[in-house]
Amino acid sequence: MDRLPLLSATAATLARDVLAAVIDTPSTRLHTARLGGTIVSALTLVIYTIPTGLRARIEDVVVDQAARGHGIGRDLTNVALAIAKNHGARMVDLTSTRRGPPRTSSTNQRFGFAPRESTTYRLTL
Structure with missing residues (x-):
């Protein structure tokens, strides 16, 4: 997965x-998508249980620049949403970095994702 640097300036190729x-x-x-045998898109779906119920998160959505605009990311996201729903998740969170293409936010909103009024804090260990 040499596409991970698209997600973060510090991400390296996946060992x-x-x-x-x-x-x-x-x-x-x-979840990955291939074109001609080459992985051109991937996303990570995490399903977990907390005291308030089953939750899901979509993370690390990446589409190779040459493969953008063909609905590949949309299709992978639809698969992830269907799996989360099948498992009984009541909601799905989606993380998005500011490094993504400008249309990422509108694409996420077309799925029905809405920005949350919360602040995420991170501690690097």
Whole structure:
């Protein structure tokens, strides 16, 4: 997955052991799309239970620049939403970075995602 640098300036190409750990984590699902045998898009769906119910998150949505505009990211997102719903998730959160293409926000809103009035804090360990 040499597309990860599109997500973060500090992201590196995904090492095999890290990829294996993602795949082996029961609550995490990595979905990919291929064109001509090459992975051109991926997203991570995380389904987890907290005291208020089952939740899902879509993270790390990335589409290769050459493959954008063909609905590949939309199709992967639809698959993830269907899986989350099938598992009984009441809501799905989607993270989006400011590094994405300008139309990312409007695309997310077309799915029905709305910005939350909350602040996410991060502590780097």
